[in-house]
Amino acid sequence: MALGGGTFLTQNKVLPGTYHNFISAARAFVNLSDRGYSALPIALDWGVDEGVFAVTQEDLQKNSRKIFGYEYTHEKLKGIRDIFKNAITVYFAKLNIGGTAAENEYAKALYKGARGNDIKIIIQQNVDEPSNFDVQTLLDNVLVDEQTVVTAADLVANDFVTFKVGASLTATAGTPLTGGLNGATALTNGGAHQTALDDLEAYGFNTLGCLSDDQTIKSLYMEYTKRIRDQVGGKFQLVGHKLGSPDHEGVIDVQNDAIGDGEEIFGAVYWTAGAQAGVAVNKSNTNKKYDGEHTLDMSETKTQPQLTALLKGGKYVFHKVGTETRVLDDVNTFTSFTPDKNEDFSMNQVIRVLDQIAIDTAHLFNTRYLGEVPNDPAGRITFWKDIVAHRLEMQRIRAIENYDKEILTVEQGNSKKSVVLFERVQATVAMSQLYITTEVA
Structure with missing residues (x-):
């Protein structure tokens, strides 16, 4: 005889049998989202031509030639090394528009850009099998790939070129690829920057770097940042160089120029974008030692x-402390203080705490409650408990202090599906000033 069995929602079964539900024990949400993510639209001689590509610190150290076309120690990668002094992952968006890929009669560069012109193909008869050919791909005269084939149709694309299957292989001491161009990489090319920003909108990161000295381009980045933060809800901070007077907590304005032959005047943006992304939510970059490779004025x-x-003007400043270069104060450009939005909002450590709360709360709601939990007293109590657990975790790591869970309320909003949350948080900030009174007896 068949018996009943399985799971149940209500006790309405007819057949005899065992009905068993397995549920997880209640476990509060205490996860804090990771930091260390930066976004960087950048002009490149090599690399993915369209869209956004992510690079980690390990990727850069192991595969810089494959990703960017240069060895890790190459001068061309100085800024990229600087951002990775502190960033964990960087989302790059290549600015080159309308560039061309270098090629010759045997192969075509995998990516557009001038670096493709440094590739050459060497073809030699195989010593052991004269009917075969040894085909070598060299970048800057360094061997990066070698294959032994009978015809060009047997060649397999490598990290630098795709081969032309219809080519006729003949011995050559070295045939360079030519015609590689970066395209519209000028710092004043608004179209390239706008495309990059549009592509980045789908990603989450802590900082966005603006690599331009053109005021129109810088304005584009500032308006983009304000729109995403204030209207869309994306929580990141823009890092740029001499941006003007943005007066916004989401914008960090580096004052110091990078100086020296061939230097990009905004060179300090690389290091700052990484430092601001990589700093922990309970830490400050005030007095942080600058260990970047750019020389700062x-x-x-x-x-x-x-x-x-400069500090009163909301500038992010590097200054000399003995022989070292350090960050003067970890501030953003917000200066229009009001009773509702006071000086605390000019401190980047405070903004990091508030952004962490916004990101984590949205993640909690979207993944655990949205469309899943009924909007009734029991559901709202569970949400309240998860919020309390998260905030107490932030208090445990000393990112906030004096959190009063009795002030936290989670109530139904104006519609049956809306939830309204109210709380009060007090961000903890690092010591930066000392006033001493010493009484001499």
Whole structure:
């Protein structure tokens, strides 16, 4: 005789048998989202031509030639090395528009850009099998691939070129690829930057770097940042160089120029974008030592009056402390303080805490509650408990302090499907000023 069995929602079964539900024990949500993610639209001589590609610290160290076309230690990668001093993962968007891939009669460069012109193909008869050919791919005269084949149709694409299957293989001491162009990589090309920003909108990151000295381009990045933060809800901070007067907590304005032959004047943006992305939610970059490779101009940050004026203007400043270069204060460009939005919002450590709360709360709701949990007292109590657990975890790591769970309310909103949450948080910030009164007896 067949018996009943399986799971149940209500106790309405007819057949005799065992009905068993397996459920997880209640476990509060305490996960904090990772930091260390940066986004960087950038002009490149080599690399993925369209869209966004992610690179980790390990990727850069092991595969820089494959990804960017240069060895890790190459001068061309100085800025990229700087951002990875602190960033864990960087989302790159190649700015080149309308470029061309280098080619010759045997092969075509895998990507568009000038670096393809440094590739050449060497073809030699195989010593052991004269009817076969040894086909070598060299980049800057360094062997990066070698294959032994009978015809060009047997060649397999490598990390640098695709081969032309219809080519006739003949011995050659070295045939370079030519015609590779970067395309519209000019720092004033708004179309390239807009395309990159559009592509990045689908990604989550902590900082966005603006590599331009053109005010129109810089304005594009600032408006993009304000729109995403204030209207879309994406929580990141823009890092740029001498942006003007953005007056926004989501914008960090680096004051110091990078100087020296061939330097990009905005060179400090690389290091700053990585440092701001990589700093923990309970830490500050105030007084952080600059260990980047760019040489920074200190002529505007030498005296106390200069430094005071720059800080009041919301500038992110590097200055000399003995023989070292350090961050003066971890601030953003927000300066229009009001009773509702005071000086705390000019501190990047505070903004990191608030962004962490926003990101984690959205993740909690979207993955555990949205469309899953009824909007009734029991469901809202569960949500309340998860919020409390998360905030207490942030308090445990000293990112916030004095959190009062009794102030937290989770109530039904104006519609049956909406939830309204109210709480009060107090961000913890690092010590940066010391006032001493010493009484001499």
